[in-house]
Amino acid sequence: MRVFVDSSTLIALSKIGELEFLRELFNRIYITRTIENEISRYEFPETQKIKEAVGDWMKVVEVSGDTKRFTKFGLDEGEATLFLTDKEDILVLDELNARRMAEVRGRTFTGLLGLIVASAERGKITKKRALGIIDKLVESNFRLSIELYRKTRERIEIYNL
Numbered sequence: 314m315r316v317f318v319d320s321s322t323l324i325a326l327s328k329i330g331e332l333e334f335l336r337e338l339f340n341r342i343y344i345t346r347t348i349e350n351e352i353s354r355y356e357f358p359e360t361q362k363i364k365e366a367v368g369d370w371m372k373v374v375e376v377s378g379d380t381k382r383f384t385k386f387g388l389d390e391g392e393a394t395l396f397l398t399d400k401e402d403i404l405v406l407d408e409l410n411a412r413r414m415a416e417v418r419g420r421t422f423t424g425l426l427g428l429i430v431a432s433a434e435r436g437k438i439t440k441k442r443a444l445g446i447i448d449k450l451v452e453s454n455f456r457l458s459i460e461l462y463r464k465t466r467e468r469i470e471i472y473n474l
Contacts, residue, residue, distance in 0.1 A: 314401050314403060315341075315342075315374075316341075316405065317374075317395050317402055317405065318344060318348075319408070319411065320352050321407050322424075322425045323344070323363050324359055324363070325407075325425060325455050326425070327360070327362045328359040329450060330449075332362050332363065334438070334446065337437070338437060340370065341370050341371070342370070342371055342405075343371070343373075343374050343398075345376050345397075346374070346375050346394075347376075347394040348391040349373045352364065376397040378397040380394060380397070383396050383414060386413075386414060387410040388408070389408075392406065392408060392414075396415075401421075403421045403422065404420055404423075405423055405425065405428065406423075407425055426465045429465070429469070430443070430465060433469045434468075444466060447465055447466060
């Protein structure tokens with residue numbers, strides 16, 4: 314079982330200086346070649362950090378198959394390639410269309426906020442750090458509703474860490 318992460322999650326964490334959160338949580342994560350190419354198109358400080366992790370604790374995997382059957386439902390190419398990975402692999406997805414596709418296809422998935430909550434719940438990170446990551450995401454224009462922000466904070470707050 315591998316953990317595949319979409320580019321939006323990688324960029325969001327890198328932008329706030331928390332890309333290492335994924336390394337601490339999983340030791341190794343995987344991306345598809347298409348996701349690597351999506352990230353490599355940009356020359357921003359956050360994308361540079363991701364490029365440095367590739368080949369170290371972030372591994373690029375070649376996948377094959379037709380992505381059109383996924384892109385026709387609004388997924389971008391990178392997200393679509395995640396559905397060409399082994400069914401046992403875990404997907405980290407934040408876009409609603411990708412999450413719906415994962416549900417329909419019976420894939421195990423989570424979003425970035427779910428990872429943060431689960432990490433606090435399991436004691437992998439402190440409540441203080443989890444709340445800090447959430448707040449930094451909001452400050453960086455990570456898209457989430459006020460209601461989701463409130464619910465996520467409430468779930469983290471219940472842990473006495």
